[in-house]
Amino acid sequence: MNVIKLNRQRKESITGWFFIFPSLIGFLLFTLLPVLLSLLLSFTNWNFLSGIGSIQFTGLDNYIRMWDDSRFLASLRNNALFTLAVVPSVMLLSLLAALALNKGSYLKSPIRLMIFMPYISSIVAISIVWGILLNPSQGPINAFLRSVGIADPPGWLASSAWALPAVILITVWINIGYNMIIYLAGLQGIPQDLYEASSIDGAGTFRQFMNVTLPMLSSTTFFVMITTIINSFQVFALVFIMTQGGPGTATTVITFYIYQVAFSFYDMGYASAMAWVLFAAILFITWIQWQRQQRWAHN
Numbered sequence: 001m002n003v004i005k006l007n008r009q010r011k012e013s014i015t016g017w018f019f020i021f022p023s024l025i026g027f028l029l030f031t032l033l034p035v036l037l038s039l040l041l042s043f044t045n046w047n048f049l050s051g052i053g054s055i056q057f058t059g060l061d062n063y064i065r066m067w068d069d070s071r072f073l074a075s076l077r078n079n080a081l082f083t084l085a086v087v088p089s090v091m092l093l094s095l096l097a098a099l100a101l102n103k104g105s106y107l108k109s110p111i112r113l114m115i116f117m118p119y120i121s122s123i124v125a126i127s128i129v130w131g132i133l134l135n136p137s138q139g140p141i142n143a144f145l146r147s148v149g150i151a152d153p154p155g156w157l158a159s160s161a162w163a164l165p166a167v168i169l170i171t172v173w174i175n176i177g178y179n180m181i182i183y184l185a186g187l188q189g190i191p192q193d194l195y196e197a198s199s200i201d202g203a204g205t206f207r208q209f210m211n212v213t214l215p216m217l218s219s220t221t222f223f224v225m226i227t228t229i230i231n232s233f234q235v236f237a238l239v240f241i242m243t244q245g246g247p248g249t250a251t252t253v254i255t256f257y258i259y260q261v262a263f264s265f266y267d268m269g270y271a272s273a274m275a276w277v278l279f280a281a282i283l284f285i286t287w288i289q290w291q292r293q294q295r296w297a298h299n
Helices: 002-041 061-068 070-103 108-120 123-133 140-147 163-188 192-200 205-216 218-233 237-242 254-263 268-296
Strands: none
Touching: 002 268, 061 070, 061 268, 070 108, 070 163, 070 218, 070 254, 108 163, 123 163, 123 237, 163 218, 163 237, 192 205, 205 218, 218 268, 237 254, 254 268
16 A cells, blocks of 8 residues: 555656646746856856857956946935835835725725726836826926926926936836735734724724734735835836936936846946846845844734
C-alpha cells in the first residue's frame, strides 16, 4: 500500500510540474534572467547600439556617479514628494469612500463603479483627457477658474510649480477606487458583535470608529500602505505621456529618468544601476514597514 501511495504521489507531483513548466520557463527567461543580467550590467559601461563587444567593466562607478548627477537627485526628490503626497491621500480618501458606501443604502453599486472606473481605464486615455482638461489656455478647468474670478489660474502641466501637484492629484484620483474596494472588503469582515458590544458600553460613532473599526482594519491598512508606496515609486505612464518629465525636471521621477538614460542616452549600465538602487529603496521601505506592522497591525 505504501508503494502504491508513493507512486501516486510521485505521479501527481510530475503532473503538477508538467502544468507549471511553461510558466516556469517564461519566468526564468523573461523575468529572472533579465533581472540578473541587469545586475551584471550595473557594473559596466555599455551603449547597446555598439553591440555586446563594447561592454566595459567599471566596477562601482555607476553607483558613485549617480550621487553627483543633478537629474538623478532631482528625480529622487520628486519621487519622495510624490510618495509623501500620494500615499496618505489615497489611504484617507479610499477609507472615507469605503465608509460612506458601507453605511449608505442608495445607489451603492453605481457609485462604487464610478469610483472604480478610473483604475481599470486605459492610462493612455486618462492622460490624454486630463492633458486637455488641464490645458492652461484652452482647458475647461482654467476656463471655470476664470469664470469665478481667478484672473491668473495655474499653468498646471506647463508650470514647474504646478506640474507635479497635477500629476499627484491625477494619481490619487486613479487609485482611490482600487483601495476603496480593499477597504470595503475589510469593513465587511468586521464582526457586528463588536459594534453591538461597544454600543452597549456607551460608545458613540466616533469611539466605535477609533476603538473598533481602525484596529480591525489595521491589516487592511498595512496592505494598502505597502502596495501604494510600491506603486508610487513605480509611476511612469502618466509622466511619460503628459509631461515627459518637464517642465525642466519638475516631474522627472526615478522610473522615467531610468527610461531616459536607457533608451534616449543608451547608457544601459547606468540605467541598470539606478534600477537596482530603486529596487533597494523599495525593499528597504517595505522591510521597515513590515517590522513596524508586527507592533500595530491586528491579526
